[in-house]
Amino acid sequence: MTDVNAQLLPGQLAELVTLFERGRVAVLTGAGMSTDSGIPDYRGAGTPPRTPMNIAQFTDDPHYRQRFWAGARIGENRMSVVEPNAGHRALARLEAAGHIDGVITQNVDGLHARGGARNVVELHGGGGIMRCIQCGERWTRTEVLGWFDTLNPGYAERNADAEIAPDGDALVSEVESVRVPLCPGCGGTLRPDVVYFGETVPLPVFAAAADIVERSSALLVAGSSLAVNTGMRLVHKTERQGNPLAVINRGPTAVDSRPSLAVRIDAGTSETLTALADALGA
Ligand SMILES: [Zn+2]
Structure with a gap:
């Protein structure tokens, strides 16, 4: 059962900060990223299938x-x-400070670019x-x-x-x-x-996402349950490189029992990413 009141714990934030201090992190975002902008997440809590x-x-x-x-x-x-939320702006700050290379997103709402991110790979188009x-x-x-x-x-x-x-x-x-x-x-x-259900992500788009993962020392998944196949391919790539995963998502995800999962935060992306950017001085 998803707890929509789940809070970010200080110890978990410290683990996430440590991960970012090891080197650049690739970020993959999903629908949970945009719920605070008023766009419903169909796989989240309390929403019909x-x-x-x-x-x-x-x-x-x-x-x-x-x-x-x-x-x-x-x-x-x-x-x-609809406007970008604090989570979108926090990722833009992390990018500007050199902690991330850009944002890979499954969302088609265009909010990362509007929130200030410069390098955005839209896996499912716009x-x-x-x-x-x-x-x-x-x-x-x-x-x-x-x-x-x-x-x-x-x-x-x-x-x-x-x-x-x-x-x-x-x-x-x-x-x-x-x-x-x-x-x-x-x-x-x-x-x-x-990219509709049953269609595939165009090759150059996936290659751009894979490049970001290639250059990074960890993969942070924010606001996605990883029900989408392309997201899992990026998880597998991260694991093949021997790098850890971190997940910020309300509710269960497809990677919750993987050995590569180093940080698991069951809280909202807006407050968690804002706290992360603050802690890193971004
Ligand atoms: Zn035509």
């Missing part, structure tokens, strides 16, 4: 695409108020970018939402009061009439530039 988005729905089902764009349009105003399935051209989500507004005049205003589900889906009734924006270059289908 969720079916991961499947790219086949996106490519094969026009109704699904209509629902996606309706939700994106109505959810946009809510997402625009939700703020859309890509044409046919020709590969990319646009910002904001740009494409502008096209949506042109195609669907008055839509956002008419549905401004629609309820937003915890997974960000808008519970809109006006879906059948939605006109979906297409690629202005080739007329192709636009999709979020993120």
Whole structure:
């Protein structure tokens, strides 16, 4: 059972500081990193199980695409108020002070860069970018939402009061009439530039993450239960290098019984990373 009130213990902080004093640490972050920014963690405590988005729905089902764009349009105003939290800023401080080389993240929310991190490897891409399935051209989500507004005049205003589900889906009734924006270059289908369930992380992206691990003397996992395969590949790489793991996560993770686990902190990432950056004078 996850204890959402779990506290950071002083002894654990000292262990983490010691790990950072040994050399540069690679950092891998997951959904738990962004919960203090108001983005729900579907694998965390008290949240219902969720079916991961499947790219086949996106490519094969026009109704699904209509629902996606309706939700994106109505959810946009809510997402625009999301801000990086103290944990994102603490990692940026650790990077600036040379304790970490950058941040590897499973999140698609873009909050590490907005929180000041300079070298960010987004394993699953960025939700703020859309890509044409046919020709590969990319646009910002904001740009494409502008096209949506042109195609669907008055839509956002008419549905401004629609309820937003915890997974960000808008519970809109006006879906059948939605006109979906297409690629202005080739007329192709636009999709979020993120790695969906069943898709693989692009090779250059994984290579950039592996490089950070290669140059580091430990791997710190922050806010992830490591249910995602790519995260485990970075764990295995760390172990092959003979380096230790540290984990900050509320609730159990896939590496809790591994011999390489040197530090295990069951507490929030915001308070733990802030305390770490403070202790290191970053
Ligand atoms: Zn195209």
